[in-house]
Amino acid sequence: xxxxxxxxxxxxxxxxxxxxxxxxxxxxxxxxxxxxxxxxxxxxxxxxxxxxxxxxxxxxxxxxxxxxxxxxxxxxxxxxxxxxxxxxxxxxxxxxxxxxxxxxxxxxxxxxxxxxxxxxxxxxxxxxxxxxxxxxxxxxxxxxxxxxxxxxxxxxxxxxxxxxxxxxxxxxxxxxxxxxxxxxxxxxxxxxxxxxxxxxxxxxxxxxxxxxxxxxxxxxxxxxxxxxxxxxxxxxxxxxxxxxxxxxxxxxxxxxxxxxxxxxxxxxxxxxxxxxxxxxxxxxxxxxxxxxxxxxxxxxxxxx
Amino acid sequence: xxxxxxxxxxxxxxxxxxxxxxxxxxxxxxxxxxxxxxxxxxxxxxxxxxxxxxxxxxxxxxxxxxxxxxxxxxxxxxxxxxxxxxxxxxxxxxxxxxxxxxxxxxxxxxxxxxxxxxxxxxxxxxxxxxxxxxxxxxxxxxxxxxxxxxxxxxxxxxxxxxxxxxxxxxxxxxxxxxxxxxxxxxxxxxxxxxxxxxxxxxxxxxxxxxxxxxxxxxxxxxxxxxxxxxxxxxxxxxxxxxxxxxxxxxxxxxxxxxxxxxxxxxxxxxxxxxxxxxxxxxxxxxxxxxxxxxxxxxxxxxxxxxxxxxxxx
Numbered sequence: 001x002x003x004x005x006x007x008x009x010x011x012x013x014x015x016x017x018x019x020x021x022x023x024x025x026x027x028x029x030x031x032x033x034x035x036x037x038x039x040x041x042x043x044x045x046x047x048x049x050x051x052x053x054x055x056x057x058x059x060x061x062x063x064x065x066x067x068x069x070x071x072x073x074x075x076x077x078x079x080x081x082x083x084x085x086x087x088x089x090x091x092x093x094x095x096x097x098x099x100x101x102x103x104x105x106x107x108x109x110x111x112x113x114x115x116x117x118x119x120x121x122x123x124x125x126x127x128x129x130x131x132x133x134x135x136x137x138x139x140x141x142x143x144x145x146x147x148x149x150x151x152x153x154x155x156x157x158x159x160x161x162x163x164x165x166x167x168x169x170x171x172x173x174x175x176x177x178x179x180x181x182x183x184x185x186x187x188x189x190x191x192x193x194x195x196x197x198x199x200x201x202x203x204x205x206x207x208x209x210x211x212x213x214x215x216x217x218x219x220x221x222x223x224x225x226x227x228x229x230x231x232x233x234x235x236x237x238x239x240x241x242x243x244x245x246x247x248x249x250x251x252x253x254x255x256x257x258x259x260x261x262x263x264x265x266x267x268x269x270x271x272x273x274x275x276x277x278x279x280x281x282x283x284x285x286x287x288x289x290x291x292x293x294x295x296x297x298x299x300x301x302x303x304x
Numbered sequence: 305x306x307x308x309x310x311x312x313x314x315x316x317x318x319x320x321x322x323x324x325x326x327x328x329x330x331x332x333x334x335x336x337x338x339x340x341x342x343x344x345x346x347x348x349x350x351x352x353x354x355x356x357x358x359x360x361x362x363x364x365x366x367x368x369x370x371x372x373x374x375x376x377x378x379x380x381x382x383x384x385x386x387x388x389x390x391x392x393x394x395x396x397x398x399x400x401x402x403x404x405x406x407x408x409x410x411x412x413x414x415x416x417x418x419x420x421x422x423x424x425x426x427x428x429x430x431x432x433x434x435x436x437x438x439x440x441x442x443x444x445x446x447x448x449x450x451x452x453x454x455x456x457x458x459x460x461x462x463x464x465x466x467x468x469x470x471x472x473x474x475x476x477x478x479x480x481x482x483x484x485x486x487x488x489x490x491x492x493x494x495x496x497x498x499x500x501x502x503x504x505x506x507x508x509x510x511x512x513x514x515x516x517x518x519x520x521x522x523x524x525x526x527x528x529x530x531x532x533x534x535x536x537x538x539x540x541x542x543x544x545x546x547x548x549x550x551x552x553x554x555x556x557x558x559x560x561x562x563x564x565x566x567x568x569x570x571x572x573x574x575x576x577x578x579x580x581x582x583x584x585x586x587x588x589x590x591x592x593x594x595x596x597x598x599x600x601x602x603x604x605x606x607x608x609x610x611x612x613x614x615x616x617x
Contacts, residue, residue, distance in 0.1 A: 132319060132323070133323075135316065135319075135320060136319075136320050136323040136324070136327075138541070138544075139320050139544070139586075139589050139590065139593055140320075140324055140327075140544070140585070140586050140589055141543075141544035141545065141547045141548045141585065141589065142544070142548065143544075143545075143547070143548025143549075143551065144547065144548060144551075144566070144581075144582060144585050145327075145582075147551070147566060147567070147570045147578070148328070148331065148570075148578060148582045149331060150570055151569065151570040151573055151575060151578045152331050152332055152334075152575065152578075153331075154573070224445065228447055231447060231449075232447065232449060232548075232552050235449050235552070236551075236552065236555055236567050236571075237571060238567070238570055238571060248449075251449065251450065251453070252449075255453060255556075258453065258456065258457055258461060259461055262457060265453065266453075269447070269450035269453060269454075272447050272450060273445065273446050273447060273450055276445045276446075276447065277441065277442065277445035277446075280441055280444070280445045281441060284441070
C-alpha cells in the first residue's frame with residue numbers, strides 16, 4: 001500500500017536520527033533536546049523539587065539578591081517583593097506555562113484536524129462554510145480576537161485555556177482539508193472504499209497515518225507560537241491571574257523591579273526564550289529530516 | 305488583471321468584514337447587557353435606560369443588528385466611559401503614533417530582512433549562510449516583550465542613552481522600532497532565502513547566466529522579482545501577527561499608540577473603545593489582504609489567469 005511506501009521510511013529516518021546515530025546529531029540539536037528535557041522534568045516534578053511553596057511569603061526576606069550577587073543559598077535566585085522564592089516561583093511558572101501550551105496545542109490540533117476532515121468528506125456547502133470561517137480567522141489577528149473575548153467576557157482560567165486552544169485551528173483545518181482531498185483522489189483510498197470499509201475507518205486507519213508527518217511539522221511550528229501567545233497575554237496582565245503564576249506573568253511583574261531587582265523577571269524571560277528557541281531549532285531539524293526539500297514546500301504553501 | 309477576478313476578491317473582503325462585524329455584535333451581546341458593562345456601576349437607572357434606548361436594546365435582535373450596522377457606517381459607536389468622549393475620537397487620535405512606529409519598523413524589517421535573505425541564499429550551505437540563518441532563528445524566537453525589557457535594561461538603565469517609555473522625540477522611537485523590526489526581520493530573511501533558492505535553481509536563471517547577463521542584473525533583475533511573489537503573500541499573512549505584536553511592544557515601551565490603548569481598554573473593560581479598535585483592525589486587515597492579492601496579480605499575471613478560470617481555491 002502507498003502509505004507503507006511513503007510514511008514508513010520517513011519515520012524510520014527520524015527514529016534513526018533520534019536514537020541511532022548520536023554522533024551525527026548536531027550539537028545544537030542535542031543542547032535543545034537537553035534543555036527541553038530539563039524543562040519537562042521541572043514541569044512534572046515542580047511540586048517535589050521546588051524548595052518553597054509558590055505562594056509562600058517571608059516578609060523579612062524581601063528582595064534578597066541571588067546567590068551570585070551576594071545572596072545566600074537559602075534563596076538561590078533571590079526573592080521577590082513579597083519575599084517569595086524566585087527559583088520556586090520559576091518552577092511553578094514553567095509548569096503552568098507548559099501545561100497551558102500543551103493543552104492548547106492539543107485542542108487546536110485535534111479540533112482543526114477534525115474540521116478539516118469534515119470539510120474534505122462532505123465537500124459542497126459544508127466545505128464552503130468551513131472555508132469562510134477559516135478565511136475569516138486567518139484574516140483577523142488572533143491576538144486581537146483573544147483580547148476582545150477577554151474584554152467582553154472577563155477573565156477566567158477556563159476561558160483563557162479555551163482561547164489558547166482555539167489558536168491555530170484554521171491552519172490545521174486548511175492543511176488537513178487539502179491533504180485529505182488529495183489522499184481521497186489517490187488509488188489506495190479508493191481501493192479500500194470499494195471494499196466497503198466505513199469512511200471513518202478509512203480516515204483513521206489509512207489516511208491519517210499518511211498525513212501525520214505533515215501535521216507533526218505543523219505542531220512544531222504551532223507550539224512556540226502558543227507559548228508566545230500565553231506568555232504575551234499573561235505578560236500584559238490579561239492571561240493567567242495572580243496568585244497563580246506563569247512565565248509571562250512573572251516577567252510582567254518583574255518589570256516594576258527592573259532597576260532594583262532584575263532577578264525577579266529576567267530568569268522567566270530567559271526560560272521562555274530558550275524554550276521557544278529550542279523548539280524552533282528542533283523543528284527546523286525535524287522538518288529537514290522528514291522532508292529535505294521543505295524549502296520548496298514553504299513556497300508552495302505560500303502561493304495562492 | 306480582469307474585472308471578474310477583482311470582483312471575487314472584493315466580495316471575499318466584504319464577507320470577511322461582515323463576519324468581523326457580526327463577531328463583535330454576537331460576542332458583545334452574548335457577554336451580557338452591554339449598557340451595564342459599559343457604564344460605571346454608580347450610573348443612575350434613568351441614564352441606563354436612556355443608553356438602552358440609544359443602543360436600541362429594547363428592540364428585537366435583528367432590528368438591533370441593523371441598527372448596529374447603521375451606527376458602524378455613520379461612525380456613531382458610543383462613548384469611552386473613562387473620559388466620556390466619543391470612542392472613535394479616542395481611538396483616532398492614537399492612530400498617527402502607531403502608523404509612525406509601524407512604518408519605521410516595516411522599513412527596518414524589509415531593509416534588513418530582504419538583503420540578509422538574498423545574502424544567505426547566494427552563500428547557501430557556507431558558514432555565512434549558517435550564521436545569518438542562526439541570527440534569524442534568534443531574532444524570531446526571542447519574545448518581543450523580553451527583547452524590549454533587555455533593551456530597556458541596557459540602553460535606559462545601564463547606559464542611560466535612551467528614554468525607557470513615552471513618545472515625542474526620535475529617541476523614544478529607537479527601541480520600539482528595533483524591537484519590532486528584529487522580531488519580523490528574521491521571518492522576512494528566511495522566506496526571502498527559501499524563495500530565492502527556489503528561483504535560483506530555475507532554468508531561466510541558467511539561461512540568463514549563459515546569455516552573459518551580469519551577476520547583479522541576474523540577482524536583482526531576474527531572481528528577486530520572481531522571489532517576491534511568495535514573499536508578498538507571507539508578509540500579508542504576517543501582518544496579523546505584527547498587529548498583535550505591536551500591542552505588546554507599545555505596552556512595554558509605554559508608547560501612546562492604538563495597541564497600548566487596546567491593552568488598557570481591555571484591562572479596564574472600556575468596551576466601546578475595544579469595539580472600535582477591533583473593527584478598525586479588521587478593516588485594516590481586509591484592506592491589507594486586498595492589496596496583497598492585487599499586488600501579486602501585478603507581480604505574476606498567471607495568478608489572475610488561474611483565478612479567473614476558477615482553478616484556485
